[in-house]
Amino acid sequence: MVTQIISTMETQVSNGGPASTVIQNGPTMSNNCPTDDSKTNLIVNYLPQNMTQEEFKSLFGSIGEIESCKLVRDKITGTEKGQSLGYGFVNYVDPNDADKAINTLNGLKLQTKTIKVSYARPSSASIRDANLYVSGLPKPMSQKDMEQLFSQYGRIITSRILVDQVTGVSRGVGFIRFDKRIEAEEAIKGLNGQKPLGASEPITVKFANNPSQKTGQALLTHLYQTTARRYTGPLHHQTQRFRLDNLLNVAYGVKRFSPITIDSMTSLAGVNLTGASTAGWCIFVYNLSPEADESVLWQLFGPFGAVTNVKVIRDFTTNKCKGFGFVTMTNYDEAAMAIASLNGYRLGDRVLQVSFKTSKQHKA
DNA sequence: TAGTATT
Numbered sequence: 081m082v083t084q085i086i087s088t089m090e091t092q093v094s095n096g097g098p099a100s101t102v103i104q105n106g107p108t109m110s111n112n113c114p115t116d117d118s119k120t121n122l123i124v125n126y127l128p129q130n131m132t133q134e135e136f137k138s139l140f141g142s143i144g145e146i147e148s149c150k151l152v153r154d155k156i157t158g159t160e161k162g163q164s165l166g167y168g169f170v171n172y173v174d175p176n177d178a179d180k181a182i183n184t185l186n187g188l189k190l191q192t193k194t195i196k197v198s199y200a201r202p203s204s205a206s207i208r209d210a211n212l213y214v215s216g217l218p219k220p221m222s223q224k225d226m227e228q229l230f231s232q233y234g235r236i237i238t239s240r241i242l243v244d245q246v247t248g249v250s251r252g253v254g255f256i257r258f259d260k261r262i263e264a265e266e267a268i269k270g271l272n273g274q275k276p277l278g279a280s281e282p283i284t285v286k287f288a289n290n291p292s293q294k295t296g297q298a299l300l301t302h303l304y305q306t307t308a309r310r311y312t313g314p315l316h317h318q319t320q321r322f323r324l325d326n327l328l329n330v331a332y333g334v335k336r337f338s339p340i341t342i343d344s345m346t347s348l349a350g351v352n353l354t355g356a357s358t359a360g361w362c363i364f365v366y367n368l369s370p371e372a373d374e375s376v377l378w379q380l381f382g383p384f385g386a387v388t389n390v391k392v393i394r395d396f397t398t399n400k401c402k403g404f405g406f407v408t409m410t411n412y413d414e415a416a417m418a419i420a421s422l423n424g425y426r427l428g429d430r431v432l433q434v435s436f437k438t439s440k441q442h443k444a
Numbered sequence: 445t446a447g448t449a450t451t
Contacts, residue, residue, distance in 0.1 A: 166447095200450065205450095208450070255448090257448095288447075
């Protein structure tokens, strides 16, 4: 059964600890200032499954200098790298860049996802395993209603209600993530088996399954690897993930863009391009406004697939865009769809010209 | 009756 998220009403998390609080170091501690990254360290959620560490760094590096960043992955099993857990952390050097990243990249649509960028809470065992699974919710209960019911037990970080994708009707199932695990525990005690006001049936509240004990995910992995193989033949694992996501995109996303038949032998771009680390398909974007910046290019091309790099060409003295830029995409078919869809696209009062960059090394 | 937010 297909479900979708009814809404997200994300809570913008800010750190509880005021930055002005100064921790006095004892004589046994280092005389360095205590590390306070509460104004520079961000958590990024709802990243596309196929986004790599390099793309992640490239996207957030376009805002400002990064002190460190990490795409969180499943524990490595055997010789394979663990798959992305769909979130990551970015710690900027300058707090202003962290703020800018929230303002410009929060809500950015990448493929089928809308990413969320917010300040990371200080890491602590007390905030882990604070996610609840709620079932038996009355159909008319909205996300806001559910939050009101649960908020008496603590600070809610995220909440969602699953709905039938066709009818839009609530499936009576939702999630509530609290700031602290102890708050989640209290909510279970207080609400599990209880009838919400006016409801005829009691709700069930329990801890959500942990991603580590995955059975459905292993099944999904198997499904899309075998599905992708039918279309692509024996390709690299990572390539197969890209291909399945293509199929999902055609099914769910980018509906407003003209669909293009997926060519099944076009994912080898990175392999064919002489092994350079910059391998990919370079796209030329013309007729950008003087005010255009990298985030515009990410927003335009991100929905079509894996983007490894974007660059706006600027005048050296004025720092204004000279009217063009470049985008590098990993997969030929995604690049081709982006070009076919965005060439002639009207951006403000300008009509974009988008094509593969014409240079010898990128021709077949 | 299941999505994925703490390195």
